[in-house]
Amino acid sequence: MANLRNSTGSYGIIAQAFHWLVAALVLAQIGIGVYAANLPVSLARLQWLSRHKSLGLAILTLVLLRLGWRALNPPPELPSSMPRWERCAALATHRLFYLLLILAPLAGWLYASAAGLSVNWFGLFQVPDLVSKNNELAELFKAVHIGLVALLASLVAVHVGAALRHGLILRDGVMHRMLPWMPRRED
Amino acid sequence: MPRFVAFLFLSAALPVAANECYSVDPAGGSVTFELKQAGSLFRGAFRRFGGQFCVAQGRVAQIDVWLEPASVETGLPEIDAALKAVEFFDVAKHPRIKFASESVQARGDRQVARGMLEVRGTRRSADVPFRLGESGGKPVVSGTFTLDRLDYGVGTGEWSETRWLGAEVKVEFSAGLSRR
Numbered sequence: 001m002a003n004l005r006n007s008t009g010s011y012g013i014i015a016q017a018f019h020w021l022v023a024a025l026v027l028a029q030i031g032i033g034v035y036a037a038n039l040p041v042s043l044a045r046l047q048w049l050s051r052h053k054s055l056g057l058a059i060l061t062l063v064l065l066r067l068g069w070r071a072l073n074p075p076p077e078l079p080s081s082m083p084r085w086e087r088c089a090a091l092a093t094h095r096l097f098y099l100l101l102i103l104a105p106l107a108g109w110l111y112a113s114a115a116g117l118s119v120n121w122f123g124l125f126q127v128p129d130l131v132s133k134n135n136e137l138a139e140l141f142k143a144v145h146i147g148l149v150a151l152l153a154s155l156v157a158v159h160v161g162a163a164l165r166h167g168l169i170l171r172d173g174v175m176h177r178m179l180p181w182m183p184r185r186e187d
Numbered sequence: 188m189p190r191f192v193a194f195l196f197l198s199a200a201l202p203v204a205a206n207e208c209y210s211v212d213p214a215g216g217s218v219t220f221e222l223k224q225a226g227s228l229f230r231g232a233f234r235r236f237g238g239q240f241c242v243a244q245g246r247v248a249q250i251d252v253w254l255e256p257a258s259v260e261t262g263l264p265e266i267d268a269a270l271k272a273v274e275f276f277d278v279a280k281h282p283r284i285k286f287a288s289e290s291v292q293a294r295g296d297r298q299v300a301r302g303m304l305e306v307r308g309t310r311r312s313a314d315v316p317f318r319l320g321e322s323g324g325k326p327v328v329s330g331t332f333t334l335d336r337l338d339y340g341v342g343t344g345e346w347s348e349t350r351w352l353g354a355e356v357k358v359e360f361s362a363g364l365s366r367r
Contacts, residue, residue, distance in 0.1 A: 041269040043345040046352065050225035116262055120226030133230070135262045 003184060006073050010177045010184045015073065018066040019178055022101070025059050030153060053112050053119045057127060060105035067098060079172055090162070097155055104148040111141035208241040209326065209364035211252055216362025218254055222336070223353030231261035231270075238286075240328065240364055247319070250288040250300050257282065274343050281307045286315065297330075306339035322363065329361035 005012040011019070029052065036048035078087045112119055113129035114137040121127050131137060167175030176182040218233045238252030256276035259267055271278045288302035297318045304313040317330035335354045336342055346352055 041265050043348060043351060046225060050351075116230060117224065118227035118229075123226050126227065133262060138262070 006076055007184070008076055010076055012073070013180065014069060015066075015075070016178055016180050018062065018069060020180075022059065022062055022066065025055060025062070026101070026152070026156075029055050029059060030149060033149070049117075050119075051122075053108065053117075054122045056105040056108045057119065057121060060102065060109075063098065063101040063105075076177055078174065081172060082174075093155065093159060093162070097152075097159070100148055100152040100155065104145065104152055107141055107145035107148055111138060111145050114138035114141055206241060206243050206248070208239050208367045210367050211236065211238045211240070211328070212325075212363040212365045213237055214363075216360070218358065218360045218362075220356050220358050222356045225351055229261070231259055231266075234258035234260055236360075236362070239367070246293075247291045247298060247300075250286070250291065250302065253283045253285045255282060256284055274346055275307075275341050277307055286313070304334070304339075307341055309339045311338055317360075326364040327361065328364060329359075331357065331359045333357045 003012055004014050006015055032048055032052045032055065036045050036052055039045035039048070078090060082090075109119070109127075110130050113131045114134050116133040116138075118129050119127040163175045163178075166172055213234075213236055216236070218236050219230060220232070221228050221230045223229070233254045233256065235258035236252065236254035238250070240247055241249040255278075257271055257278040259270045259276070261267055261270070270276055273280075276284075284307075285305045286300075286302055288300040290302075291298055291300045294316075297316050300315045300317060302313065302315070303310050304315075305311075313332075313334065315330060315332050317328050320327045320329065333355055336356050337347060337349070337354050341356075342352060
Protein backbone atom coordinates (compact mmCIF):
# COMPACT_ATOMS: atom_id res chain seq x y z
CA MET A 1 0.00 0.00 0.00
CA ALA A 2 2.87 2.32 0.76
CA ASN A 3 3.75 2.18 -2.94
CA LEU A 4 0.70 4.27 -3.81
CA ARG A 5 2.39 7.39 -2.48
CA ASN A 6 5.66 8.93 -3.54
CA SER A 7 8.70 8.25 -1.42
CA THR A 8 11.75 10.50 -1.28
CA GLY A 9 13.42 8.12 -3.77
CA SER A 10 10.64 7.22 -6.20
CA TYR A 11 7.25 8.12 -7.58
CA GLY A 12 4.34 6.10 -6.20
CA ILE A 13 1.91 4.09 -8.32
CA ILE A 14 -0.70 6.86 -8.41
CA ALA A 15 1.73 9.52 -9.64
CA GLN A 16 3.07 7.03 -12.21
CA ALA A 17 -0.44 6.17 -13.38
CA PHE A 18 -1.30 9.87 -13.77
CA HIS A 19 1.93 10.47 -15.69
CA TRP A 20 1.53 7.62 -18.18
CA LEU A 21 -2.21 8.08 -18.62
CA VAL A 22 -1.84 11.80 -19.34
CA ALA A 23 1.17 11.11 -21.60
CA ALA A 24 -0.73 8.53 -23.66
CA LEU A 25 -3.86 10.68 -23.91
CA VAL A 26 -1.91 13.83 -24.84
CA LEU A 27 -0.05 12.02 -27.63
CA ALA A 28 -3.31 10.52 -28.95
CA GLN A 29 -4.96 13.93 -28.60
CA ILE A 30 -2.28 15.72 -30.64
CA GLY A 31 -2.54 13.00 -33.31
CA ILE A 32 -6.34 13.25 -33.49
CA GLY A 33 -6.28 17.06 -33.51
CA VAL A 34 -3.75 17.35 -36.33
CA TYR A 35 -5.50 14.61 -38.34
CA ALA A 36 -9.01 16.04 -37.93
CA ALA A 37 -8.03 19.67 -38.50
CA ASN A 38 -6.63 18.71 -41.91
CA LEU A 39 -9.70 16.79 -43.05
CA PRO A 40 -12.17 18.52 -45.38
CA VAL A 41 -15.63 19.22 -43.89
CA SER A 42 -17.01 15.69 -43.56
CA LEU A 43 -18.68 13.34 -41.12
CA ALA A 44 -15.24 11.96 -40.17
CA ARG A 45 -14.04 15.47 -39.30
CA LEU A 46 -17.14 16.16 -37.21
CA GLN A 47 -16.68 12.84 -35.38
CA TRP A 48 -12.95 13.21 -34.75
CA LEU A 49 -13.16 16.86 -33.71
CA SER A 50 -15.99 15.99 -31.30
CA ARG A 51 -13.89 13.20 -29.78
CA HIS A 52 -10.93 15.58 -29.66
CA LYS A 53 -12.97 18.11 -27.67
CA SER A 54 -14.30 15.48 -25.24
CA LEU A 55 -10.83 13.98 -24.80
CA GLY A 56 -9.34 17.44 -24.23
CA LEU A 57 -11.76 18.06 -21.35
CA ALA A 58 -10.93 14.62 -19.94
CA ILE A 59 -7.21 15.52 -20.04
CA LEU A 60 -7.89 18.88 -18.38
CA THR A 61 -9.79 17.12 -15.57
CA LEU A 62 -7.05 14.49 -15.14
CA VAL A 63 -4.36 17.17 -15.00
CA LEU A 64 -6.25 19.08 -12.31
CA LEU A 65 -6.66 15.86 -10.29
CA ARG A 66 -2.99 15.12 -10.85
CA LEU A 67 -2.00 18.56 -9.56
CA GLY A 68 -4.19 17.96 -6.50
CA TRP A 69 -2.46 14.64 -5.85
CA ARG A 70 0.93 16.27 -6.37
CA ALA A 71 0.08 19.02 -3.86
CA LEU A 72 -0.78 16.40 -1.22
CA ASN A 73 2.11 14.20 -2.13
CA PRO A 74 5.35 15.99 -3.07
CA PRO A 75 7.49 14.42 -5.80
CA PRO A 76 10.79 12.71 -4.92
CA GLU A 77 13.77 15.00 -4.83
CA LEU A 78 16.33 15.06 -7.62
CA PRO A 79 19.74 13.54 -6.77
CA SER A 80 22.26 16.01 -5.36
CA SER A 81 24.70 14.72 -8.01
CA MET A 82 22.79 16.85 -10.54
CA PRO A 83 24.15 20.35 -11.15
CA ARG A 84 22.05 23.11 -9.72
CA TRP A 85 21.06 24.53 -13.13
CA GLU A 86 19.81 21.11 -14.25
CA ARG A 87 17.63 20.81 -11.18
CA CYS A 88 16.27 24.32 -11.87
CA ALA A 89 15.68 23.42 -15.55
CA ALA A 90 13.82 20.23 -14.54
CA LEU A 91 11.64 22.17 -12.10
CA ALA A 92 10.90 24.88 -14.70
CA THR A 93 10.07 22.28 -17.38
CA HIS A 94 7.66 20.46 -15.10
CA ARG A 95 5.93 23.67 -14.06
CA LEU A 96 5.60 24.80 -17.69
CA PHE A 97 4.22 21.34 -18.53
CA TYR A 98 1.42 21.68 -15.99
CA LEU A 99 0.70 25.23 -17.13
CA LEU A 100 0.42 24.14 -20.79
CA LEU A 101 -1.61 21.04 -19.92
CA ILE A 102 -4.17 23.38 -18.39
CA LEU A 103 -3.98 26.28 -20.86
CA ALA A 104 -3.97 24.24 -24.10
CA PRO A 105 -7.27 22.44 -23.41
CA LEU A 106 -8.71 25.65 -21.97
CA ALA A 107 -7.85 27.51 -25.21
CA GLY A 108 -9.44 24.66 -27.18
CA TRP A 109 -12.59 24.89 -25.06
CA LEU A 110 -12.68 28.68 -25.59
CA TYR A 111 -12.18 28.14 -29.34
CA ALA A 112 -15.04 25.64 -29.55
CA SER A 113 -17.29 27.98 -27.52
CA ALA A 114 -16.51 31.06 -29.64
CA ALA A 115 -16.96 29.07 -32.88
CA GLY A 116 -20.46 28.06 -31.75
CA LEU A 117 -19.43 24.39 -31.79
CA SER A 118 -20.24 23.52 -28.19
CA VAL A 119 -19.20 20.25 -26.62
CA ASN A 120 -21.42 17.38 -25.61
CA TRP A 121 -19.02 15.18 -23.63
CA PHE A 122 -18.82 11.86 -25.48
CA GLY A 123 -22.57 12.23 -26.06
CA LEU A 124 -23.22 11.98 -22.31
CA PHE A 125 -23.78 15.53 -21.11
CA GLN A 126 -23.71 19.11 -22.33
CA VAL A 127 -20.59 21.09 -21.44
CA PRO A 128 -21.21 24.82 -20.87
CA ASP A 129 -19.71 27.38 -23.23
CA LEU A 130 -17.03 29.67 -21.78
CA VAL A 131 -17.84 32.57 -24.12
CA SER A 132 -20.66 33.28 -26.53
CA LYS A 133 -20.28 32.88 -30.29
CA ASN A 134 -17.84 35.39 -31.78
CA ASN A 135 -15.90 34.85 -35.01
CA GLU A 136 -12.94 37.12 -34.19
CA LEU A 137 -12.52 35.51 -30.76
CA ALA A 138 -12.76 32.06 -32.36
CA GLU A 139 -9.87 32.89 -34.71
CA LEU A 140 -7.84 34.26 -31.81
CA PHE A 141 -8.44 31.21 -29.58
CA LYS A 142 -7.68 28.89 -32.48
CA ALA A 143 -4.27 30.53 -32.96
CA VAL A 144 -3.60 30.46 -29.19
CA HIS A 145 -4.65 26.79 -28.98
CA ILE A 146 -2.34 25.78 -31.83
CA GLY A 147 0.54 27.87 -30.42
CA LEU A 148 0.19 26.34 -26.94
CA VAL A 149 0.04 22.81 -28.36
CA ALA A 150 3.14 23.46 -30.50
CA LEU A 151 4.92 24.61 -27.33
CA LEU A 152 3.64 21.55 -25.47
CA ALA A 153 4.90 19.22 -28.22
CA SER A 154 8.35 20.88 -28.08
CA LEU A 155 8.37 20.45 -24.32
CA VAL A 156 7.53 16.73 -24.75
CA ALA A 157 10.64 16.41 -26.94
CA VAL A 158 12.81 18.17 -24.33
CA HIS A 159 11.31 16.05 -21.52
CA VAL A 160 11.78 12.72 -23.34
CA GLY A 161 15.33 13.72 -24.35
CA ALA A 162 16.24 14.64 -20.78
CA ALA A 163 14.63 11.47 -19.38
CA LEU A 164 16.56 9.28 -21.83
CA ARG A 165 19.79 11.10 -20.96
CA HIS A 166 19.19 10.25 -17.28
CA GLY A 167 18.23 6.67 -18.09
CA LEU A 168 20.79 5.75 -20.73
CA ILE A 169 23.77 8.10 -20.33
CA LEU A 170 23.89 9.30 -16.73
CA ARG A 171 22.21 6.14 -15.37
CA ASP A 172 21.42 8.05 -12.17
CA GLY A 173 18.03 6.44 -11.57
CA VAL A 174 16.06 9.62 -12.29
CA MET A 175 14.14 8.12 -15.23
CA HIS A 176 13.60 4.84 -13.39
CA ARG A 177 11.59 6.64 -10.72
CA MET A 178 8.74 6.98 -13.21
CA LEU A 179 8.91 3.42 -14.60
CA PRO A 180 6.32 1.18 -12.90
CA TRP A 181 8.24 -2.04 -13.61
CA MET A 182 11.48 -0.82 -11.99
CA PRO A 183 12.19 -1.95 -8.46
CA ARG A 184 11.32 0.81 -6.06
CA ARG A 185 14.23 2.52 -4.39
CA GLU A 186 13.52 2.95 -0.74
CA ASP A 187 13.70 6.24 1.04
CA MET B 188 -63.36 34.87 -28.71
CA PRO B 189 -59.66 34.24 -29.42
CA ARG B 190 -60.37 34.55 -33.12
CA PHE B 191 -61.99 37.88 -32.48
CA VAL B 192 -59.02 39.08 -30.44
CA ALA B 193 -56.66 37.95 -33.18
CA PHE B 194 -58.76 39.80 -35.70
CA LEU B 195 -58.58 42.97 -33.63
CA PHE B 196 -54.87 42.55 -33.09
CA LEU B 197 -54.28 42.06 -36.76
CA SER B 198 -56.51 44.89 -37.81
CA ALA B 199 -54.57 47.24 -35.54
CA ALA B 200 -51.44 46.54 -37.61
CA LEU B 201 -52.98 46.03 -41.01
CA PRO B 202 -55.58 48.54 -42.12
CA VAL B 203 -58.87 46.98 -43.14
CA ALA B 204 -58.95 47.15 -46.88
CA ALA B 205 -59.34 44.72 -49.71
CA ASN B 206 -56.34 42.93 -51.20
CA GLU B 207 -53.47 44.97 -49.99
CA CYS B 208 -50.02 43.48 -50.27
CA TYR B 209 -47.02 44.03 -48.04
CA SER B 210 -43.47 43.07 -48.82
CA VAL B 211 -41.20 41.34 -46.37
CA ASP B 212 -38.49 43.77 -45.36
CA PRO B 213 -35.16 41.95 -44.89
CA ALA B 214 -33.55 44.98 -43.19
CA GLY B 215 -33.79 44.45 -39.45
CA GLY B 216 -35.37 41.04 -39.96
CA SER B 217 -33.80 37.65 -39.41
CA VAL B 218 -34.17 34.03 -40.41
CA THR B 219 -32.13 31.74 -38.18
CA PHE B 220 -31.89 27.99 -37.79
CA GLU B 221 -30.52 25.57 -35.25
CA LEU B 222 -29.82 21.88 -35.25
CA LYS B 223 -27.70 19.48 -33.26
CA GLN B 224 -24.11 18.70 -34.23
CA ALA B 225 -22.42 15.99 -32.15
CA GLY B 226 -25.17 16.47 -29.55
CA SER B 227 -24.83 20.26 -29.21
CA LEU B 228 -26.97 22.99 -30.74
CA PHE B 229 -25.41 24.74 -33.71
CA ARG B 230 -26.86 27.98 -35.08
CA GLY B 231 -26.80 29.85 -38.34
CA ALA B 232 -28.74 32.45 -40.31
CA PHE B 233 -29.86 33.27 -43.82
CA ARG B 234 -29.22 36.88 -44.86
CA ARG B 235 -31.22 37.18 -48.09
CA PHE B 236 -34.93 36.59 -47.98
CA GLY B 237 -38.12 38.30 -49.06
CA GLY B 238 -41.67 37.82 -50.23
CA GLN B 239 -45.11 39.23 -49.71
CA PHE B 240 -48.14 39.05 -47.45
CA CYS B 241 -51.48 39.93 -48.97
CA VAL B 242 -54.43 40.96 -46.86
CA ALA B 243 -58.09 40.75 -47.70
CA GLN B 244 -60.88 41.90 -45.37
CA GLY B 245 -58.34 42.58 -42.63
CA ARG B 246 -57.01 39.01 -42.67
CA VAL B 247 -53.86 37.54 -44.13
CA ALA B 248 -55.07 35.84 -47.27
CA GLN B 249 -51.93 34.87 -49.16
CA ILE B 250 -48.27 34.42 -48.26
CA ASP B 251 -45.42 33.95 -50.71
CA VAL B 252 -41.96 34.03 -49.20
CA TRP B 253 -38.49 32.90 -50.28
CA LEU B 254 -34.95 32.81 -49.05
CA GLU B 255 -31.62 32.24 -50.73
CA PRO B 256 -29.69 29.40 -49.09
CA ALA B 257 -26.52 30.82 -50.68
CA SER B 258 -26.75 33.59 -48.06
CA VAL B 259 -26.26 31.08 -45.22
CA GLU B 260 -23.97 32.33 -42.47
CA THR B 261 -22.75 30.22 -39.56
CA GLY B 262 -19.63 32.22 -38.75
CA LEU B 263 -17.51 29.34 -40.05
CA PRO B 264 -16.62 29.83 -43.75
CA GLU B 265 -15.84 26.16 -44.32
CA ILE B 266 -19.24 25.11 -42.98
CA ASP B 267 -20.99 27.81 -45.05
CA ALA B 268 -19.28 26.46 -48.18
CA ALA B 269 -20.31 22.89 -47.32
CA LEU B 270 -23.93 23.96 -46.74
CA LYS B 271 -24.06 25.59 -50.19
CA ALA B 272 -22.62 22.49 -51.86
CA VAL B 273 -24.55 19.65 -53.45
CA GLU B 274 -24.78 17.53 -50.25
CA PHE B 275 -26.84 20.21 -48.51
CA PHE B 276 -28.67 23.08 -50.24
CA ASP B 277 -27.16 22.58 -53.69
CA VAL B 278 -27.54 26.32 -54.28
CA ALA B 279 -26.28 26.21 -57.86
CA LYS B 280 -29.25 24.05 -58.84
CA HIS B 281 -31.78 25.29 -56.27
CA PRO B 282 -31.08 28.96 -55.57
CA ARG B 283 -34.29 29.59 -53.66
CA ILE B 284 -36.24 28.01 -50.82
CA LYS B 285 -39.91 28.94 -51.29
CA PHE B 286 -43.10 28.83 -49.33
CA ALA B 287 -46.53 29.58 -50.77
CA SER B 288 -49.62 29.43 -48.58
CA GLU B 289 -52.75 27.62 -49.58
CA SER B 290 -54.78 28.67 -46.57
CA VAL B 291 -54.25 30.81 -43.48
CA GLN B 292 -56.11 30.06 -40.29
CA ALA B 293 -56.23 31.97 -37.03
CA ARG B 294 -55.61 29.76 -34.00
CA GLY B 295 -55.89 31.72 -30.80
CA ASP B 296 -53.45 34.61 -30.83
CA ARG B 297 -51.41 33.13 -33.63
CA GLN B 298 -52.09 32.13 -37.21
CA VAL B 299 -51.08 29.10 -39.17
CA ALA B 300 -50.23 29.19 -42.83
CA ARG B 301 -50.71 25.84 -44.50
CA GLY B 302 -48.91 25.59 -47.80
CA MET B 303 -46.14 24.20 -49.94
CA LEU B 304 -42.56 24.42 -48.80
CA GLU B 305 -39.97 23.82 -51.47
CA VAL B 306 -36.42 23.10 -50.38
CA ARG B 307 -33.69 21.76 -52.66
CA GLY B 308 -36.30 20.94 -55.30
CA THR B 309 -38.51 18.90 -52.94
CA ARG B 310 -42.03 20.23 -52.39
CA ARG B 311 -43.88 19.18 -49.28
CA SER B 312 -46.95 20.40 -47.51
CA ALA B 313 -46.05 22.33 -44.35
CA ASP B 314 -47.78 24.25 -41.58
CA VAL B 315 -46.01 27.42 -40.54
CA PRO B 316 -47.35 29.16 -37.45
CA PHE B 317 -46.75 32.90 -37.19
CA ARG B 318 -47.78 35.97 -35.28
CA LEU B 319 -48.34 39.50 -36.44
CA GLY B 320 -47.11 42.18 -34.13
CA GLU B 321 -46.16 45.77 -34.46
CA SER B 322 -42.91 47.65 -34.14
CA GLY B 323 -42.61 51.37 -34.78
CA GLY B 324 -46.02 51.53 -36.39
CA LYS B 325 -45.03 48.81 -38.83
CA PRO B 326 -46.45 45.28 -38.87
CA VAL B 327 -43.92 42.59 -37.96
CA VAL B 328 -44.32 38.90 -38.74
CA SER B 329 -42.53 36.35 -36.60
CA GLY B 330 -42.64 32.65 -35.85
CA THR B 331 -40.87 29.39 -35.17
CA PHE B 332 -41.29 25.97 -36.68
CA THR B 333 -39.33 22.77 -36.96
CA LEU B 334 -38.80 20.53 -39.92
CA ASP B 335 -36.92 17.35 -40.73
CA ARG B 336 -34.03 18.22 -43.06
CA LEU B 337 -34.07 14.68 -44.47
CA ASP B 338 -37.64 15.18 -45.72
CA TYR B 339 -36.13 17.63 -48.18
CA GLY B 340 -32.90 15.74 -48.86
CA VAL B 341 -30.77 18.35 -47.10
CA GLY B 342 -27.68 16.35 -46.12
CA THR B 343 -27.16 13.46 -48.51
CA GLY B 344 -24.79 10.49 -48.31
CA GLU B 345 -22.86 10.37 -45.04
CA TRP B 346 -24.80 13.42 -43.81
CA SER B 347 -28.03 11.44 -43.60
CA GLU B 348 -26.48 10.06 -40.38
CA THR B 349 -28.56 11.80 -37.70
CA ARG B 350 -26.61 10.79 -34.59
CA TRP B 351 -23.88 13.29 -35.52
CA LEU B 352 -25.99 15.81 -37.39
CA GLY B 353 -29.56 16.04 -36.11
CA ALA B 354 -32.50 15.65 -38.48
CA GLU B 355 -34.67 18.20 -36.71
CA VAL B 356 -34.05 21.82 -37.69
CA LYS B 357 -35.68 24.66 -35.81
CA VAL B 358 -36.29 27.76 -37.92
CA GLU B 359 -37.02 31.14 -36.37
CA PHE B 360 -38.05 34.19 -38.41
CA SER B 361 -38.95 37.77 -37.82
CA ALA B 362 -39.32 40.61 -40.31
CA GLY B 363 -41.11 43.88 -40.79
CA LEU B 364 -43.73 44.26 -43.52
CA SER B 365 -43.74 47.33 -45.74
CA ARG B 366 -46.69 48.56 -47.69
CA ARG B 367 -46.16 47.98 -51.40
